[in-house]
Amino acid sequence: MSELRRDPITGRWNIIDTDQPDGPEAFAQETSAVASGRCPFCYGNEAMTPPEIYVQRPAGGLPNGPGWTLRVISNKFPALKIEGDLNRRGIGVFDLCNGVGAHEVIIETPDHQRQMADFTHEELAAVLNAYKARSLDLRGDRRLKYTLIFKNYGLSSGASLEHSHSQLIALPIVPKRVQEELKGAERYFEFRDRCAFCDALQQELQEDERLVGENRSFVAYCPYVSSFPFEMWILPREHRADFAKMSQEATMDLARLMKEMLGRLRAALNNPPYNFILHTAPIEPREREEYHWHIELIPKLTKIAGFEWGTGFYINPTPPEVAAKFLRDARLVA
Amino acid sequence: MSELRRDPITGRWNIIDTDQPDGPEAFAQETSAVASGRCPFCYGNEAMTPPEIYVQRPAGGLPNGPGWTLRVISNKFPALKIEGDLNRRGIGVFDLCNGVGAHEVIIETPDHQRQMADFTHEELAAVLNAYKARSLDLRGDRRLKYTLIFKNYGLSSGASLEHSHSQLIALPIVPKRVQEELKGAERYFEFRDRCAFCDALQQELQEDERLVGENRSFVAYCPYVSSFPFEMWILPREHRADFAKMSQEATMDLARLMKEMLGRLRAALNNPPYNFILHTAPIEPREREEYHWHIELIPKLTKIAGFEWGTGFYINPTPPEVAAKFLRDARLVA
Numbered sequence: 294m295s296e297l298r299r300d301p302i303t304g305r306w307n308i309i310d311t312d313q314p315d316g317p318e319a320f321a322q323e324t325s326a327v328a329s330g331r332c333p334f335c336y337g338n339e340a341m342t343p344p345e346i347y348v349q350r351p352a353g354g355l356p357n358g359p360g361w362t363l364r365v366i367s368n369k370f371p372a373l374k375i376e377g378d379l380n381r382r383g384i385g386v387f388d389l390c391n392g393v394g395a396h397e398v399i400i401e402t403p404d405h406q407r408q409m410a411d412f413t414h415e416e417l418a419a420v421l422n423a424y425k426a427r428s429l430d431l432r433g434d435r436r437l438k439y440t441l442i443f444k445n446y447g448l449s450s451g452a453s454l455e456h457s458h459s460q461l462i463a464l465p466i467v468p469k470r471v472q473e474e475l476k477g478a479e480r481y482f483e484f485r486d487r488c489a490f491c492d493a494l495q496q497e498l499q500e501d502e503r504l505v506g507e508n509r510s511f512v513a514y515c516p517y518v519s520s521f522p523f524e525m526w527i528l529p530r531e532h533r534a535d536f537a538k539m540s541q542e543a544t545m546d547l548a549r550l551m552k553e554m555l556g557r558l559r560a561a562l563n564n565p566p567y568n569f570i571l572h573t574a575p576i577e578p579r580e581r582e583e584y585h586w587h588i589e590l591i592p593k594l595t596k597i598a599g600f601e602w603g604t605g606f607y608i609n610p611t612p613p614e615v616a617a618k619f620l621r622d623a624r625l626v627a
Numbered sequence: 628m629s630e631l632r633r634d635p636i637t638g639r640w641n642i643i644d645t646d647q648p649d650g651p652e653a654f655a656q657e658t659s660a661v662a663s664g665r666c667p668f669c670y671g672n673e674a675m676t677p678p679e680i681y682v683q684r685p686a687g688g689l690p691n692g693p694g695w696t697l698r699v700i701s702n703k704f705p706a707l708k709i710e711g712d713l714n715r716r717g718i719g720v721f722d723l724c725n726g727v728g729a730h731e732v733i734i735e736t737p738d739h740q741r742q743m744a745d746f747t748h749e750e751l752a753a754v755l756n757a758y759k760a761r762s763l764d765l766r767g768d769r770r771l772k773y774t775l776i777f778k779n780y781g782l783s784s785g786a787s788l789e790h791s792h793s794q795l796i797a798l799p800i801v802p803k804r805v806q807e808e809l810k811g812a813e814r815y816f817e818f819r820d821r822c823a824f825c826d827a828l829q830q831e832l833q834e835d836e837r838l839v840g841e842n843r844s845f846v847a848y849c850p851y852v853s854s855f856p857f858e859m860w861i862l863p864r865e866h867r868a869d870f871a872k873m874s875q876e877a878t879m880d881l882a883r884l885m886k887e888m889l890g891r892l893r894a895a896l897n898n899p900p901y902n903f904i905l906h907t908a909p910i911e912p913r914e915r916e917e918y919h920w921h922i923e924l925i926p927k928l929t930k931i932a933g934f935e936w937g938t939g940f941y942i943n944p945t946p947p948e949v950a951a952k953f954l955r956d957a958r959l960v961a
Contacts, residue, residue, distance in 0.1 A: 298851060298852045299852065300852040301811070301815065301823055301826075301852075302823045302827075303807050303811045304811060305852070305854070305939060305940070306852075306940055307942070308943065309943050310943065310944045311946050313944075314944065314946050314949040315944040316949065317896050317897070317953055319944065320856070320896065320899070320928040372942050385830040386830055387827075387830070387852065441934065443932075443933025443937050444933060450933075451930040451932025451933070460933070462934055464940075468939055469940070470937065470938050470939035470940075471937075474636055474637055477636035477637045477638060481635060481636065489636045489720065490636070492635075492719075492720045493721075496719040496720055496721070517632060517718075518632045518633065518635075518641055520641050522649060523651075561651055565654070568933035568936055570936055571937075595654075596783060596784070597931060598777075598785025598902060599778060599779050599784075599902035599903065599904050600706075600775065600777055600794070602777075602902055603775045603802075603904035603905075603906070604798070605639060605802055605803045605804035605807075606639070606798075606802050606804075607641045607642070608641070608642045609641055609644065610648065610653065611644070611648050611653075612643050612644065612648050619650060
């Protein structure tokens with residue numbers, strides 16, 4: 294069992310792996326971690342992974358056998374585990390609790406070569422549906438307060454396997470960054486009786502300088518206050534707090550826009566590593582008037598250095614106006 | 628002039644380089660950035676840098692000529708510039724101001740080969756004295772609210788030149804992360820009438836599990852809530868908010884402990900890249916009862932991925948108890 298430890302000054306929590314600690318030798322070989330022998334996420338290697346929690350197997354077949362198009366499994370090296378009690382406690386000035394939670398892997402395709410930008414709209418919608426289904430299912434567990442879904446693509450984004458996958462981590466606390474966003478949105482709502490994200494979206498649509506793409510349900514743009522070069526956000530046009538309640542129609546629209554944006558990113562920046570993070574409301578209360586869910590897509594192009602660690606400020610060498618133009622002009626391969 | 632832009636929801640500021648924007652091509656070659664032809668920080672190449680702001684030239688000599696042992700210059704590619712007005716303004720929901728501030732480089736030695744861990748105690752104390760002198764001098768500028776001093780060592784830590792140097796950035800606002808620390812320390816002080824850092828330090832000394840080294844004035848340890856593997860903090864034993872007011876005796880003690888810690892890091896982890904950040908109180912008010920200055924030393928061993936961006940939580944695979952033992956056991960080269 295790992296430990297969650299809380300900083301008494303900033304209130305930040307960290308997950309500390311007290312079970313299988315890494316010594317110095319673990320960091321020596323890190324750059325070759327993606328290079329792999331037999332891939333546990335490929336067809337026929339199902340026995341190499343923990344059993345499936347959720348699966349899409351359109352032609353039927355036995356659990357943990359072939360025939361699947363998408364699988365969700367527990368992470369083999371989980372940051373948090375679903376068994377056990379939280380056992381919140383203190384040691385002097387410090388607070389800690391047990392590393393209770395869920396850590397799942399969404400294997401998005403059986404095909405080792407295809408990346409998310411190559412998926413059909415239907416395949417991408419299937420991934421989004423898996424995200425929704427797993428989010429909704431985990432809400433039954435009263436210990437869990439927040440579900441984070443994210444994808445690391447490419448070695449320098451933190452991916453350890455190249456086979457296309459994303460991850461879900463469900464946490465027993467609402468993390469600080471999410472709380473910050475929620476509180477900021479609440480403050481804005483109190484002040485203006487409107488959603489801050491809706492207002493920012495309207496302004497982006499009016500100014501039209503940082504937009505990259507849009508369709509009936511979603512808008513993609515490089516936000517005015519981008520922390521990173523070529524950072525993109527995808528927001529639903531309608532004010533909605535909860536990603537998992539998205540309609541099937543909206544899901545298809547999101548799949549279309551995501552495929553286009555991933556294609557533009559790949560074309561403009563020569564297939565860069567990236568992270569995307571799904572920002573959605575905490576599990577309870579289920580509806581928050583103030584919040585507006587969205588996706589943040591961050592290509593990994595710069596390094597985080599002392600200045601950023603010290604301030605929480607980022608130095609962004611590419612204004613979003615410039616980034617958006619490059620992304621709009623990128624030549625998409627059909 | 629760059630722009631400082633503020634996120635209306637989280638209140639985070641970013642520095643956006645609207646002057647000389649980087650396009651996609653700027654990110655293609657990044658990995659070879661440290662490899663250098665003629666080094667602008669070496670002896671005899673003084674004309675390649677902006678003129679010196681501060682210098683240590685024990686044997687005398689002309690400004691910007693040879694004979695120096697340490698030079699401070701303006702960054703040739705500054706994130707912020709000292710000229711001009713802040714001009715705080717809004718554009719719809721967004722806030723911005725001009726990129727006014729200081730961005731200086733401390734060239735720590737004329738010798739291209741020697742790194743900070745190789746310095747004598749006197750040389751390291753000279754670097755610390757330069758930090759103090761520059762911090763104190765910039766306090767005369769009423770537009771500036773915070774001075775951050777940090778060092779990026781090695782390519783993956785964000786360093787762009789290998790010649791040993793550190794940086795100073797003075798900002799027109801107190802950055803969010805610093806505010807977070809200050810507020811947390813204030814809350815703790817209100818609750819307990821004691822300094823949170825002093826209490827944490829006492830507990831670290833009592834538990835004795837995460838200590839790495841100590842002397843008369845300073846203690847070095849891997850903090851209980853380490854975000855990163857082998858993270859180390861160096862705290863003054865005495866409760867002091869302001870780094871720049873440190874006595875000459877304390878400066879020598881810090882130089883001794885820093886050299887030892889940098890040596891231990893190098894020995895335990897095979898010369899890893901690292902960042903260190905000097906956390907000190909904002910410029911005004913000059914004395915804060917609640918704050919306790921310190922240095923955070925972070926080797927760059929893991930990658931920041933989607934989970935960390937989404938939550939502000941870190942997953943640390945090496946508990947500080949384990950890291951401290953490896954660091955204590957490291958064989959130091961004399």
